[in-house]
Amino acid sequence: PVLVVDFGAQYAQLIARRVREANVYSEVVPHSMPASEILAREPLAIILSGGPSSVYADGAPRLDPAILEAGVPVLGLCYGFQAMAAALDGTVAPTGVREYGATRLSAIDASSQLLAGQDLEQNVWMSHGDSVSEAPAGFEVIATSPGSPVAAFEHPGKRLFGVQWHPEVGHSDRGQEVLENFLHRGAGIEPAWTTGHVIEEQVERIRAQVGEGTAICGLSGGVDSAVAAALVQRAIGDRLTCVYVDHGLMRQDESAQIEKAFGDSTGGAKLVVVDAEKRFLDALAGVTDPETKRKIIGREFIRVFEQAQADILRGQGVLEGDGEGGLETAGPDGAGAKTFLVQGTLYPDVVESGGGEGAANIKSHHNVGGLPEDLSFELVEPLRALFKDEVRAVGSELGLPDAIVWRQPFPGPGLGIRIIGEVTKERLDILRAADAIARAEMTAAGLDRDIWQCPVVLLADVRSVGVQGDGRTYGHPVVLRPVTSDDAMTADWAKVPYEVLSRISTRITNEVAEINRVVLDVTSKPPGTIEWE
């Protein structure tokens, strides 16, 4: 792989994603991983990410010079660029000019390897206080900016390259080309990685992990769990059972649709449907804190899976005891066969749940940080390294129907995290009615593929005064949160046409008695997250 060494950058995984867009497989590793371990993975190239520190600050993550001396092509970005310069005896210092946001580059050397074919001037995204003022010996300076005398350098002989800006973000005009120049020209890597590889590799990995065991897969109706199930089905056939947990937090008619779509999407895997509404609502009674809700929902999911698995095994006559004390089974030949739990966990879930080293825990995604500690399953997570768009590509390649592949994301904890305040059946019904109207109007307006998703959020503890039919009302607001996004890591609020918003607002306030106000969330991510909890 191409290894991205994460120096505490907020979007190190974005770099990995861009590398994969160049058809080269890439993974992120923490900067705390020793150089020997990084090199032992035989990376085709290494990319050093940005990071929040100043290279000379106490406790700043260090770059082990061994990384630069191993003959492996290296590209440093922002902090990684400065760390490289410092390690090679260049000069890094505060120039007094901090550059944040769009910055004009000049003196671009289009005959260099890294910036080959680029314009002489262009806009790039910068975010730094210190600058490289002198390149290390033997390096060519190949671009400058007002605050960075050395904005990029390279030493093609040693295959070492660096830029001060962030080519991985969309705001850098020709950022992707910089990465591709590095990968294809500088490092000489063929663009050969495709979703077909992901499928082969994952099927093999699943077989190796599960061995003779059985697996159950929690199905949510979304693309992630469907693709995960399809991969596991391919790997272990009918030793997979899918479980759909109706936790009572789904949207209108959703459970019925999921059951219907199931047959097409998993190549005939077995499906068990569990009605667990009462169990979840009882567990959520009186709870208002978002993280507590997430943890409770995560825990209840697992308890239901455990029960479902015990039932399945009992049905097959292979369970010993009452299934309460863990799930080792006797197996056909009497040897212990393990039970696995398949989850459609994606890379962003892992990172945002604090799984990336040094990354903050923003929220506990129910299938990662929300898992109980006494988990009796071993997890199978074939999508753990993938981004949503990659999962969609894998789903298409596996032949899943478009209705599943292009379904808008819906969070595992469902409407439970879209009611701000306590979750009750009554409030869920109100939100379901409002949400169904918003979805129907968005679909009717042909917006389903333009917007990433549109949570509808019930502010259940807020009331406002209104007037309807000559009478005073004192109802709740709902928030429309339509967003556009590529991978849910960042998002912008979607500019839904006013007529559509107007129809949604009129219909919701007319048709849902308890709601007398509809408001629009116009916050990007960051600083907001997509969901309100």
Ligand code: XMP
């Ligand atoms: P946030 O709110 O973190 O959401 O900006 C990013 C994306 O993830 C979805 N989401 C979840 N999906 N389990 C899931 O399966 C979860 O616990 C969860 N929380 C958020 C959210 O809908 C958006 O697409």
